[in-house]
Amino acid sequence: MNLVFSWDWLPLLGKGTLVTFELTVISIFMGFFLGILLSLGRVYGNRLAYLVSSFYVQVFRGTPMLTQLFILYFGLPTIGIMLPPFLAAIIGMGLNSGAYQAEYFRGSIQAIKGGQMMAARALGMSQWQAIRRIILPQALRLAIPSWSNELIYLLKYSSIAYMIQVPELMFQGKRISSKTFLTFEVFLVVALIYLVVVMILSRLLGTLEHKVKIPGLGVKGRASL
Amino acid sequence: MDRLMVVWNAFPALLGGLAITVELALAFLGLGLALGILLALSRIYGNRFLASIASAFEQVFRGIPAIVFLFLFYFGSAQIGLNLSAFSAAILAMGLRSSAYQSQIFRGAIQSISSGQMMAARALGMNLYKAARHIILPQALRFSIAPWTNEYAGVLKDTSLCYAIGVTEIMRQGRYIVARTFGNSLLIYILIAIIYFILVYAGNRFFSFLEARLRIPGFETKGERTERI
């Protein structure tokens, strides 16, 4: 096997990696706020909130992210909405991630014993105060492992955004490979970059989890990375 | 309405794509299952060398985006003289990838079985193989159903990525139809989304049913796993 490599590829790949980071960070935060809204609606809201939240979550988890991106980028123009690639990507990834994060938060909210809410209400806190001061701080901590998982997932799946013309890492890889015809080698480097980034990120998130740990606020067997 | 006519005419092609989608999913899951069990057993019961190879394999296959693997296997196969079709390259790439995730599922399930079970089995005189086969695996399989449902859904949705290397699964069929009929992209892609949704939903229902059927009274099955793995 004859493998060729060139240092010239790196600047372009570096640019692409930056865009990958942008995509990931913006989407995870969009998903975060959306997820909290949806999970609170599902657990504490009225029947309508419950139905809307459940429906949303089922739809976005039941269909591929690629299809969602295609609907946003190729489909919407037919009704006159033209989204630029980056915007379409973060909207799609954000909406998608919101559905998953909603489920993680729902799970962690429900894992907190009912006694916490009872004690808060017994003190005279309103439901909103209780949610804000007692339930959410615990639920968010409990959800950290799932959230870390989600962050890494988004980083990897941002790669499909190249198909809607977003200049992230995959896109740059394709660009270089179509110029040099060295598809295998180029993507080997791309793969390596993803691997290194993921490993570093996992390490960082693990330390974060450790730092924010509170004794007695247990995290029960979530999927590790 | 001629929009409806478009949908009607598109159907056969879409169904053809659907068939490929389902084939791909089954192949990925099948390969993933076989290899996944092996990896899980290697990590739990294997010697240090075996376990670390399995661990490294998992780290690599979970640390790189699926689409990169599709490209690597498809274009890389040419490098070593093995001219794989897009379809075969996809199965190899995604099957191996699924095995890394399924290994995690089985490992979790096996480890959640109390060590007393293995102890009792060995005390009876069973060797490792017998103990695994008759005592550990039957229980582990039950614990695996919930998270495996998650993997099923994930794999099914990931078949959409094979679009990128030219496999004519449902997304690519959709693209062809859109190209042929000019400007019905929203309709077609929404239709495709609905088809995926039905498949995922049906699968989830099936596995719930299976789990309920196999439930042993007094035996807690792990709750619904909702994470992407």
Add this chain to the structure above:
Amino acid sequence: MANNVTLRIEDLHKSYGALEVLKGVSVDINKGESKVIIGPSGTGKSTLLRCINRLTQPDSGRVWLDGVEVTDRKVDINRVRATIGMVFQDFNLFSHLRILGNVRIGPMEVKGMEKKEATELAMEELRRVGLADKADAYPAELSGGQQQRASIARALAMDPKLILFDEPTSALDPELIGEVLEVMINLAREGMTMLVVSHEMGFARSVADEIIFLENGVILEAGPPDQLFVHPKHKRTAEFLNKITELYGETSK
């Protein structure tokens, strides 16, 4: 209504599905009195307490706290709850807050107290229950008895008119019960109005003004401890009292 009636419960009914757990319960508690509710499990004792601060909604019947009708739909229930303290069997301390945080969050969030003032108040209550040195610990780092005392401090920090105790020592190891009962006895002697669901007969005998025997959703008998122990009106009362004294002994002095 007499001026010093702090809590009045009138004809409370509560059913869960087909099972009626409270079949018309009425109780009056005067300011400074301590009353203990006893009875077999599942007879609605906890339900009764939770109906008082409407954590559970009674089906019918009324409750007044210092002349204010708690069961009135129009009343601001959060304000009422702020004046009633509740101590739970499972403590229910807020796991993500340190002990100091647990005790001062009520005054700060519900009563709008300034942080400095609330902290001073919290430390005072913690001293009162003997936990000043544990202010920086997390609940999980404390023993059961310490956690329960902390939860009493949390209730006290709200300056309540009445404290409800729902089997406060049932979840504790035997050796830890004493420290909690000691705090409760001191509170009673200092004049706190208390309604306690408990099996601790030693406590009942030393400070209770009245023991209420609740069985099958009705009050079978109620009276001062000596009356119930020495001259119970019902055979059933005598039976039950014998059983628990036998099982639990007279743990506190």
